Amino acid sequence: MNEQLRSWNDTPTRSAVLEFLSAVTTEGSPDFVPVEARVAVFDNDGTLWTEKPMPTQLHYLLQQWKAAAEADPALADKQPYRAAATGDLAWLGAAIDKHYAGDDSDLGLLIAAVSASSAGASVEEYEASVAAFYRDARHLTLGSSYARTVYQPMVELIRMLDAHDFRTYIVSGGDRDFMRPMTQDYYGIPTQRVIGTAMGLEYDADANVVRYTSRLAFFDDGPEKPARIWMRTGRRPIFAAGNSNGDIPMLRFAQGSPRSLALLVHHDDDSGRGDAPYDKGVEKALAEASAHGFTVVSVRDDWSQVFPTE
Amino acid sequence: MNEQLRSWNDTPTRSAVLEFLSAVTTEGSPDFVPVEARVAVFDNDGTLWTEKPMPTQLHYLLQQWKAAAEADPALADKQPYRAAATGDLAWLGAAIDKHYAGDDSDLGLLIAAVSASSAGASVEEYEASVAAFYRDARHLTLGSSYARTVYQPMVELIRMLDAHDFRTYIVSGGDRDFMRPMTQDYYGIPTQRVIGTAMGLEYDADANVVRYTSRLAFFDDGPEKPARIWMRTGRRPIFAAGNSNGDIPMLRFAQGSPRSLALLVHHDDDSGRGDAPYDKGVEKALAEASAHGFTVVSVRDDWSQVFPTE
Numbered sequence: 001m002n003e004q005l006r007s008w009n010d011t012p013t014r015s016a017v018l019e020f021l022s023a024v025t026t027e028g029s030p031d032f033v034p035v036e037a038r039v040a041v042f043d044n045d046g047t048l049w050t051e052k053p054m055p056t057q058l059h060y061l062l063q064q065w066k067a068a069a070e071a072d073p074a075l076a077d078k079q080p081y082r083a084a085a086t087g088d089l090a091w092l093g094a095a096i097d098k099h100y101a102g103d104d105s106d107l108g109l110l111i112a113a114v115s116a117s118s119a120g121a122s123v124e125e126y127e128a129s130v131a132a133f134y135r136d137a138r139h140l141t142l143g144s145s146y147a148r149t150v151y152q153p154m155v156e157l158i159r160m161l162d163a164h165d166f167r168t169y170i171v172s173g174g175d176r177d178f179m180r181p182m183t184q185d186y187y188g189i190p191t192q193r194v195i196g197t198a199m200g201l202e203y204d205a206d207a208n209v210v211r212y213t214s215r216l217a218f219f220d221d222g223p224e225k226p227a228r229i230w231m232r233t234g235r236r237p238i239f240a241a242g243n244s245n246g247d248i249p250m251l252r253f254a255q256g257s258p259r260s261l262a263l264l265v266h267h268d269d270d271s272g273r274g275d276a277p278y279d280k281g282v283e284k285a286l287a288e289a290s291a292h293g294f295t296v297v298s299v300r301d302d303w304s305q306v307f308p309t310e
Numbered sequence: 311m312n313e314q315l316r317s318w319n320d321t322p323t324r325s326a327v328l329e330f331l332s333a334v335t336t337e338g339s340p341d342f343v344p345v346e347a348r349v350a351v352f353d354n355d356g357t358l359w360t361e362k363p364m365p366t367q368l369h370y371l372l373q374q375w376k377a378a379a380e381a382d383p384a385l386a387d388k389q390p391y392r393a394a395a396t397g398d399l400a401w402l403g404a405a406i407d408k409h410y411a412g413d414d415s416d417l418g419l420l421i422a423a424v425s426a427s428s429a430g431a432s433v434e435e436y437e438a439s440v441a442a443f444y445r446d447a448r449h450l451t452l453g454s455s456y457a458r459t460v461y462q463p464m465v466e467l468i469r470m471l472d473a474h475d476f477r478t479y480i481v482s483g484g485d486r487d488f489m490r491p492m493t494q495d496y497y498g499i500p501t502q503r504v505i506g507t508a509m510g511l512e513y514d515a516d517a518n519v520v521r522y523t524s525r526l527a528f529f530d531d532g533p534e535k536p537a538r539i540w541m542r543t544g545r546r547p548i549f550a551a552g553n554s555n556g557d558i559p560m561l562r563f564a565q566g567s568p569r570s571l572a573l574l575v576h577h578d579d580d581s582g583r584g585d586a587p588y589d590k591g592v593e594k595a596l597a598e599a600s601a602h603g604f605t606v607v608s609v610r611d612d613w614s615q616v617f618p619t620e
Contacts, residue, residue: 036500123540167502180544190346191544192477201540203533203559208566210540223513230433230511230520232542234490234501249513256518 004160007153007305014302016295017157020261024238025164031259033238035165040239041229041250042158044172044179044196047243047265048187049150052276053140056149057178058092060133064117079106080113100245100281111216114175118199119214123177126212131181142274142307150186151275153303154241154265158187161239169237171229172196173221173246195228196220221246226253241265241297245284251294262294269299273306314470317463317615324612326605327467330571334548335474341569343548345475350549351539351560352468354482354489354506357553357575358497359460360585363450366459367488368402370443374427389416390423410555410591421526424485428509429524433487436522441491452584452617460496461585463613464551464575468497471549479547481539482506483531483556505538506530531556536563551575551607555594561604572604579609583616 008014023031045051065084075081083091095106118126139149158168168189176196183189197220200213220228226249240254243265251262269275289296318324333341355361375394385391393401405416428436449459468478486506493499507530510523530538536559550564553575561572579585599606
């Protein structure tokens with residue numbers, strides 16, 4: 001069994017994972033959980049793959065917005081199209097940082113532009129556009145395909161949960177349908193188990209397709225995550241993993257189960273393995289980790305390898 | 311294989327089901343569909359179990375409203391509490407019929423009372439209340455447990471789809487969380503594959519529970535069904551079964567797949583087997599069945615047995 005977490009160092013964190021799995025899957029154990037209730041939830045950006053220098057979805061959107069600004073010069077003076085067209089990544093990074101600090105003043109502009117990029121498209125059209133991005137795009141600093149930007153130890157953890165008859169879900173603040181074209185290939189998580197932020201959808205009877213509206217349906221972060229988990233699964237998870245303040249309610253929700261494990265990935269790696277350290281947007285989660293009993297995963301100390309080998 | 315649809319007569323309808331299954335699951339067939347794309351969707355009330363003399367959820371709600379009117383006499387003069395307290399089923403039946411005829415004047419009162427019956431409860435509290443109903447309630451005309459009001463031929467069809475590696479979903483206008491406590495036992499459909507009308511949910515961090523708000527989140531009928539199917543599954547189904555006008559968009563959506571089967575259950579049984587004939591709320595679907603290529607399932611002619619034997 002230990003064999004399967006080969007990119008994890010032999011630390012108390014790894015032991016906590018193994019002890020949890022043994023406790024909930026060994027028949028006769030006081031903490032035994034039947035297969036149907038073995039639900040595990042994972043945040044995506046920063047938990048299953050790198051979110052630096054920017055979330056992958058933002059890379060996709062920058063390409064879309066740049067193309068839109070070139071096609072319609074009236075857009076080129078407006079944010080975030082101007083930032084995309086001029087490569088002003090600082091404006092975008094600041095908008096995200098502001099959100100995690102509780103200031104959504106620029107987030108509205110971003111959300112409006114996100115909506116505009118898919119409004120009117122059928123779900124199949126958007127799926128094809130996103131699939132093409134995953135095929136062609138290269139990560140902005142690592143230079144690799146996005147398939148190589150996943151955290152290898154977390155993929156091994158998903159495989160291990162699979163082997164113990166868990167149903168693993170992604171529960172992300174990222175757009176649900178932006179994740180779906182890659183989650184099976186990258187993580188082995190099928191499309192029906194991807195929960196995320198959603199644009200509105202409506203059925204177009206004439207064309208017999210489902211299309212995106214220009215409206216944000218919901219932003220799947222913070223207290224929205226436990227509610228969305230219930231809507232999808234009808235269960236309270238027994239395992240949760242996240243890496244930011246927005247994951248606290250989801251981690252706490254899982255902890256309401258009789259036996260649970262709540263992992264908080266901490267990006268503290270200063271060893272130059274490509275996952276630069278940061279605490280921004282995680283301050284509250286780290287401060288509360290001990291009080292809540294979150295198991296903190298140190299990228300530096302607990303992982304022997306960060307990204308997959310070629 | 312035919313053995314498994316033993317409550318179906320040997321008619322063209324049964325042949326259509328068998329031919330479809332063979333076409334999409336036989337490797338090398340021009341219509342072969344890989345396992346991950348084998349998604350089947352079923353309406354619930356009137357498709358998988360009887361909806362007469364009223365949808366099961368209404369029976370539950372009548373009990374709740376009657377108890378509420380007894381506890382709070384101010385409610386006893388208001389609809390639908392008055393109808394519940396006095397046993398005036400005609401008012402309720404008319405409200406439902408009006409809805410299916412396009413008149414939602416009484417539906418608003420019903421929805422408000424539905425919301426009030428769960429508002430503030432945690433999802434686990436409501437789950438326990440509903441589970442107690444399924445344990446104790448008896449069908450109003452058949453006198454049996456609700457487990458005995460499912461359509462045996464449809465349960466056999468679900469089993470057969472399971473055996474062919476389909477993922478079967480319920481997509482109902484009924485309340486999602488009212489169905490969840492019974493779908494595994496009655497149909498073998500797990501809780502994460504139940505799609506339905508939903509009350510709003512919010513996370514209560516202090517109590518660490520998810521609670522219902524007093525707001526209807528969405529009514530899962532008509533054109534909402536294809537959108538909700540996409541949200542949950544990220545797929546266009548290849549099989550759909552329904553029995554009312556509200557199922558037309560879902561049936562049509564499935565038919566957008568290269569090979570599909572769309573079943574419309576027609577309650578035309580005049581043989582006294584407990585499923586009285588009716589066309590109300592199905593008129594449009596029946597009128598369009600031929601043009602759209604819906605396969606009409608005649609309860610009278612296609613089913614040798616309607617309900618499970620003891």
